[in-house]
Amino acid sequence: MAAPKKDASKKDDKLADYRRKRDAAKTPEPVPPDQALPKGDDDTFVIQEHHARSLHWDLRLERDGVLVSWAVPKGIPPDPKVNHLAVHTEDHPLEYAAFEGDIPQGEYGGGTMHIWDRGTYETEKWSDREVMIVMHGSRVSGKYVLFKTRGKNWMIHRMDPPADPGFEPLPGKLQAMRPAQNKRLPRDQDAYGFEFAWGGRRLLAYIEGGRTRWTDGRARAVDGPAGIGPKLGESMGARPVLLDGELAQVEGRETYLIFDLLHLDGHPLLDEPYEERRRRLDELKANGPRWQTTPWFPGDGEAVRDAAHAQGLDYLAKRLDSPYEPGAESDAWRLISRRR
Known part of the structure; x- marks a missing residue:
């Protein structure tokens, strides 16, 4: 007897991990059915402020019908002198670019989420270890690179000068007056x-x-x-x-x-x-x-x-x-x- 054929759609389902972690009956997040992915222009980004167990920001880039996602604990760095950790997470559906709301406590990612910035981006390089983009948003604009360090850990680095020419980082320490x-x-x-x-x-x-x-x-x-x-x-x-x-x-x-x-x-x-x-x-x-x-x-x-x-x-x-x-x-x- 011939071996049963594998379901290619299941094998290539980019949102399988996303669906596995969520119950559509318990979370207001979009959980699309198992079907063909929509196709956009690969130029949308969203940054969501996520008040979960610990505050972080989720950077999501539209790519091949999904939002490729990183959790950034300290937010998008405004200064090229400082790199921030970016943890690669599961792909999200395109509908997530418009999501704001309260994820119930006890569910995956439980907490409040709102859109911190959104806009369009251009891709200059995309590989398994490095992503170089130019973002055009209301809060974040400029050239950034994400590069893989180990496992799911990446770093995000601003390649342009600070958008605010007068920007100065916090001092390391200061004596009180x-x-x-x-x-x-x-x-x-x-x-x-x-x-x-x-x-x-x-x-x-x-x-x-x-x-x-x-x-x-x-x-x-x-x-x-x-x-x-x-x-x-x-x-x-x-x-x-x-x-x-x-x-x-x-x-x-x-x-x-x-x-x-x-x-x-x-x-x-x-x-x-x-x-x-x-x-x-x-x-x-x-x-x-x-x-x-x-x-x-x-x-x-x-x-x-x-x-x-x-x-x-x-x-x-x-x-x-x-x-x-x-x-x-x-x-x-x-x-x-x-x-x-």
């Missing part, structure tokens, strides 16, 4: 902003690709407060951010209290006046279950003094026009003790 001790309010209160001093542990938070690393006020690497770093990083998405603040007890919970913004979206803010940095920090809306942007009060020193004394706190006066001076003890910032 310190206030000078003082006993009374400044006379020219209109020139100052006033804050409460919470008496916590000074921490700088360096956030990039949804991940957070911490240094203390002397720029020494430290372990972050348990349960805060990952969620704080995730809340910033792909934005590179450097925050200054302190870890203190607020209503019985350890909370990261943020009072300055030193770097945002590839631009250092150290030379910007305190008033502008605080305005930008307020716009960032950095508030969550265990992190908060602290209030500040321009020109309202007496009210802050009285409220601080009522709560048993010290308070600070910061010149509105003062830059951030890393590592310096500066009279532009004054720590005023409640002990008169």
Whole structure:
């Protein structure tokens, strides 16, 4: 008896792995039936921000009727000086280029997904070990190469200069600016902003690709407060951010209290006046279950003094026009003790 013939369509089914991992009855993701693949122009890309067990970005490139896919834990690198890991995953159906929604917890890839960028691309090289493309999106444009390193691990590298000519990466470490001790309010209160001093542990938070690393006020690497770093990083998405603040007890919970913004979206803010940095920090809306942007009060020193004394706190006066001076003890910032 002749051996049964193999079903070539099954053998060549590029979406078999994708279908095997998903139950169409349980997930809102598109799960096309086992049939011939549609054919496009091999020029569509999509980048999806995926809040799964850990935040990452999925880069998908249309190729031969499917979306060839990589999970990029830190997002698409904006600077050619830095390569990011890209983990090759299963091919996805073309319909996935329009997918946004909540994948149920317990299902493969459970979590929220939304489209971070999409557009067209041109292929300059495509092999089993190297993919070179030029992307044209609203957030990502330029020439990139993906190259295989080991197993499913690839790296993604930007070949063009940064799209923003003024882009600067986050500093590796930065010493905190310190206030000078003082006993009374400044006379020219209109020139100052006033804050409460919470008496916590000074921490700088360096956030990039949804991940957070911490240094203390002397720029020494430290372990972050348990349960805060990952969620704080995730809340910033792909934005590179450097925050200054302190870890203190607020209503019985350890909370990261943020009072300055030193770097945002590839631009250092150290030379910007305190008033502008605080305005930008307020716009960032950095508030969550265990992190908060602290209030500040321009020109309202007496009210802050009285409220601080009522709560048993010290308070600070910061010149509105003062830059951030890393590592310096500066009279532009004054720590005023409640002990008169």
